[in-house]
Amino acid sequence: MKPLIRSLVPAELARLVAESGLPPFRLRQLSEWLYPHAAWQWDTMSNLPRNLRDRLAQDFDLAGLELQERQVSEDRTRKFLFRLRDGSTIESVIIPTGDHPTFCLSTQVGCAMACRFCATARGGLVRNLEPGEIIEQIQRLEQDLKAEPVPGLGGKQHNVVFMGMGEPLDNWPAMAASLEIMTHEQALGLSRRRIQISTSGPREGLELLLAAAPGVGLTLSLGGSDDAERKKVMPVPGRTPVTEAVDLAARYAKVTGRRATLAWVLIKGSTDKLEQAARLVKLARRGNFKVNLIPLNPLDDIDLERPEEKGTLAFQEVLTAAGIDTFIRLSGGRDIAAACGQLRRRRGA
Numbered sequence: 001m002k003p004l005i006r007s008l009v010p011a012e013l014a015r016l017v018a019e020s021g022l023p024p025f026r027l028r029q030l031s032e033w034l035y036p037h038a039a040w041q042w043d044t045m046s047n048l049p050r051n052l053r054d055r056l057a058q059d060f061d062l063a064g065l066e067l068q069e070r071q072v073s074e075d076r077t078r079k080f081l082f083r084l085r086d087g088s089t090i091e092s093v094i095i096p097t098g099d100h101p102t103f104c105l106s107t108q109v110g111c112a113m114a115c116r117f118c119a120t121a122r123g124g125l126v127r128n129l130e131p132g133e134i135i136e137q138i139q140r141l142e143q144d145l146k147a148e149p150v151p152g153l154g155g156k157q158h159n160v161v162f163m164g165m166g167e168p169l170d171n172w173p174a175m176a177a178s179l180e181i182m183t184h185e186q187a188l189g190l191s192r193r194r195i196q197i198s199t200s201g202p203r204e205g206l207e208l209l210l211a212a213a214p215g216v217g218l219t220l221s222l223g224g225s226d227d228a229e230r231k232k233v234m235p236v237p238g239r240t241p242v243t244e245a246v247d248l249a250a251r252y253a254k255v256t257g258r259r260a261t262l263a264w265v266l267i268k269g270s271t272d273k274l275e276q277a278a279r280l281v282k283l284a285r286r287g288n289f290k291v292n293l294i295p296l297n298p299l300d301d302i303d304l305e306r307p308e309e310k311g312t313l314a315f316q317e318v319l320t321a322a323g324i325d326t327f328i329r330l331s332g333g334r335d336i337a338a339a340c341g342q343l344r345r346r347r348g349a
């Protein structure tokens with residue numbers, strides 16, 4: 001398989017043009033075709049000389065995703081199943097959030113973290129996405145929005161969250177490149193403030209993130225308030241002591257000057273106990289954090305349930321009473337299997 005041309009970071013794209021002996025304006029033209037125009041066929045790049053187009057086509061693919069299925073929920077959430085060039089599939093979602101759309105993106109085909117509550121974990125990790133496959137999700141969703149704006153959102157700029165399939169920090173090189181492409185003026189030009197990485201918090205990944213300090217927001221997914229608890233629910237990330245993961249996230253918050261988020265999945269009888277909320281308060285006090293509570297989106301093959309609303313509110317109250325800003329995040333699109341990885345699983349991929 002050839003690499004996708006959108007896997008090149010802006011400096012690599014510039015080098016490619018320079019090494020081909022082309023004048024700098026060709027770089028601008030090519031970037032315009034790749035990003036603002038979102039071209040998917042070399043032939044559409046009408047102002048580029050044919051021999052340049054041919055040469056690029058020999059070394060790179062221009063498109064890596066093909067829409068296989070699109071579902072629209074009653075709550076206006078849109079879910080996309082994309083087929084990649086090797087036949088594997090990934091999901092991306094557009095979630096209406098207040099006055100703007102949020103794009104929820106995948107970073108891997110499958111995932112190695114084995115979280116008990118997560119549909120993506122079921123088949124294990126298949127492979128990492130390459131940067132171009134991450135970038136292309138954004139562009140495909142942008143095109144979908146353009147063709148059919150979400151009613152009530154009036155063309156507002158979208159946020160991007162890495163909360164789809166996969167563990168972003170388990171695929172850091174591709175994530176780092178994607179962030180460069182997403183934020184570069186001559187590429188997607190997205191503001192860092194609009195980007196959020198969500199991680200289950202494996203130590204090596206958090207250390208890489210901290211060293212790179214890309215300035216985007218960070219959410220650390222917990223699902224356990226001490227090591228024993230966490231290992232039961234999130235076996236692989238649970239290998240990193242929870243205080244260590246939280247402290248790395250706290251350092252990241254400090255370095256970027258942005259409050260980070262602790263995400264907590266609420267599972268009935270497992271992660272909804274008030275003593276866990278009290279321990280979560282202690283964890284949240286280790287840094288500049290807010291807390292998002294995510295009531296479980298139940299899967300169809302495992303006997304885990306979401307707590308009743310009363311239980312969720314009681315859990316929240318322990319945190320808010322302790323002065324921690326705590327929000328309940330209901331997942332969108334439940335009627336269209338929007339829980340992480342569920343659409344893909346139902347289609348037997």
Ligand code: SAH
Pocket residue numbers: 117118119162163164165166167168198199200201219220221222223263264265294295296297298299331339340
């Ligand atoms: N691997 C990364 C990003 C993907 S999961 C991470 O763990 O953060 C994104 C978020 O969805 C995480 O907070 C995860 O705990 C949550 N999640 C996954 N499956 C869920 C489910 N069935 N119900 C509710 N939340 C879920």
